[in-house]
Amino acid sequence: MDVKRLRLLREFADRGSVGTVADAMHMTPSAVSQQLKVLAKEAGVELLEQDGRRIRLTDAGRALVLRADDVIAAVERAQEEMEGYRSGRTTVRLAMFPSGAALLLPGVLDRTDGSGIDVHASELDVGYPDAAPALADHDIVVTHRDERTAPVRLPRVEVTELMREPVDVVVAVDSAFAARDEVEVGELADCDWISVEGGFPVDDVLLSISAVTGVAPRVTQRMLDFATIESIVAADHGIALIPRFAVRHPGVKPLTLKGVRAARVYEALNRPAPRKAVAAVVGDLMVSAERALGR
Incomplete structure (x- = not known):
């Protein structure tokens, strides 16, 4: 054939x-x-x-x-x-969701520098079910899911779990909650929420909050960019759920959420039996994730 x-x-x-x-x-x-x-x-x-x-x-x-x-x-x-014999270099196409790329990609590029591996990275921000099909165009897809969501189980996809990142509640620094370090989920029933589009892990946590409190969260705005969400929260137009390592804005205060497990899991997806360079980059992603957690 x-x-x-x-x-x-x-x-x-x-x-x-x-x-x-x-x-x-x-x-x-x-x-x-x-x-x-x-x-x-x-x-x-x-x-x-x-x-x-x-x-x-x-x-x-x-x-x-x-x-x-x-x-x-x-x-x-x-x-x-054979390409290695000819030029000493090989290419790996890596797709990552934006906040994951900000956290992990610099370390990957540091470790592949001088290794003969050229990482061609691009941003891909899709819901978890749409991550595996993206392997049609990429060697590795780094995706994220709510920790309660079952990992993908497909014969043509190899899954490597990279890390678990807690999701915190962020509030304005001058809000009534800001003097605290944690908050019970039941205390947030009457708050306005700034969230992401449906189908992403952070929004899945909101569904869990709804199940625990029996009250559907009142989502007033939906954005995909965490920096935009933080700006809205800092202006005291609501509260939000943001993964812990993505919190940057000086005008917000992250609080640990009590009463419901809230985290997203990072995964690297690739085809089984990958090229050596692909396996090496997955290993570099694991090292970057370990260092991110260690900090």
Whole structure:
């Protein structure tokens, strides 16, 4: 079987349609379809089947995708080794959510400097269910989830837990709560909340607060940038939940939340049997996380 066609099949498994595969691979949809038909002839079984207006993988197709992962990983390791002989350098594509990148990426870049590994980092801020599909475009995706959310369990995804970061309540420094270091969850039932978009770990903690108090938190604003949220809180327009290491604004005071476990878990996702450089960067992320917790 041709490796290029196996790669197209894997792209289809990752992206879900011939059109999106064609866009990603800079091909026409008809060319993608033709190559997948050729691969089915090479395999001797149908790999795709009609599902209403869509096309999906057959059981044989899903089984072949798992083997394609093995084949492509082996080819990539061989290519990496040969590239190392030619230039002494290799590239790792790393995607991270913004506050995680601020905390961990500088240390990763410090440790890969001079190692022959070029880390091409980019920001990717998506809900936890959308993190694994991003491996279609990245070697490693660093994501986060509420600690009560089960980790992803997929045969084509390897998960490395990096750290657990507590989530604190932040209040304005001149608020009634600011003289304290902790607050009971039941005391916050009548507060206005500044939160993130639904589906992110911090908002999941708000759902837990609702379950404990029996009162739905009154969310008045939703923002994705923690710096913006802190500014709103500092101006005394509400309170917020912010991961402990992301608190920066001098006008807010973090308080430990009592009565409900509140934390987000950092994870690094990658394909099984990764290249040596990918495994090395995952190791560097683990070291950065350990140092962040140690500080």
